[in-house]
Amino acid sequence: MEVLKAQAVAARSYAIKRGSPICPSQACQVMKKEINSSAWQQAVDATRGWVLTGGSGSFQYSSTAGGYLNTSGWDTTSRTRSTWPAGSYESIAGSPWFYKGWYVDLAYVRGDFRRTCGRTHPWLTQKEFTDLLNAWVVYTKGTSTEKSRVSPVDTACWGGDPYSISEMKSRANQLGGSYNNVYAVAVSYSNGGFTSSVALSTDRGSFAIDGPTFKDIFNLRAPARISIRSPLFNIEKK
Incomplete structure (x- = not known):
């Protein structure tokens, strides 16, 4: 009470x-x-x-902090990252905002209407996820002009002049190699309460991208309104 x-x-x-x-x-x-x-x-x-x-x-x-508090650390049953997310007290309590996939424009809500740019879920296709890796190549190796074209392909929602998925793949190939398939993804968490790295198994071998960089590229290029809102995130295959 x-x-x-x-x-x-x-x-x-x-x-x-x-x-x-x-x-x-x-x-x-x-x-x-x-x-x-x-x-x-x-x-x-x-x-x-x-x-x-x-x-x-x-x-x-804020009813939901995501399982980690800057003032007190991991808010889990074990008080460590080892039991996140299942052992988070917010998960146990059934918070609807915990461990959530975002695909809605939070700044625009009118009654039951949600602006989603045509998406009904936050899941990416194999093609869309692989496109993120090609966007990562272009963004980290390309010119400033090329970086400015790393944005969502949904121009009706976002505008701009983004590379199409095929153009992104072609430019990534020119910059050192493009990706065609992602076979597996695994994340690692920092003791500081954020995702420290994203390990990927692809058609061009296995490697890792640091978590903050992956989040930045994801939010720049992911389609529609799909986004990662927290520095502490996971990636699942449906």
Whole structure:
């Protein structure tokens, strides 16, 4: 109950600080309806009139940190990275925001409408994933002009002048070699709470890309609105 009361105070303080209207969506500060709504009502009633004072803080509350907190480390049953993600307390609690694949434009939510650029899931095809590796080659070895063309091919959503998948492959080949297939992917996690490397087995052998670089290339080139939002991420084959 004390935790719910703290959230009620934070939410009330946020509302006063922000003013109206408050955007009730994942683009701003959304709170999903809970099954234990009676407990929430008790928390609201018990803290009626209470607000945080003494500063100009935003009072935003995050229910889900992804399994790692900068202030206290791994938030898992073992208190280490070895039990992430299954052993994360957020996973055990069933948080809908934990371990999530993103393919929606969070800045644009209108009721039940979600801007997804035509995608209904966050999964990439073999062709799309291999394209990321060719984009990595072009971005790390190409000119500044070539780097500027490492962007999503969905120009209706993003605009610009991106390389097509075939053009990206051709340019990567000219810069040292392109990739045609990815057979396996495995990630490694840092003690600091982020993905440190992405190991890949491909038609051109096995190698690793450091996690932050992979995330950057992914977010530059992945199709539609698909993106990696956290420095701590995993890659799965469906």
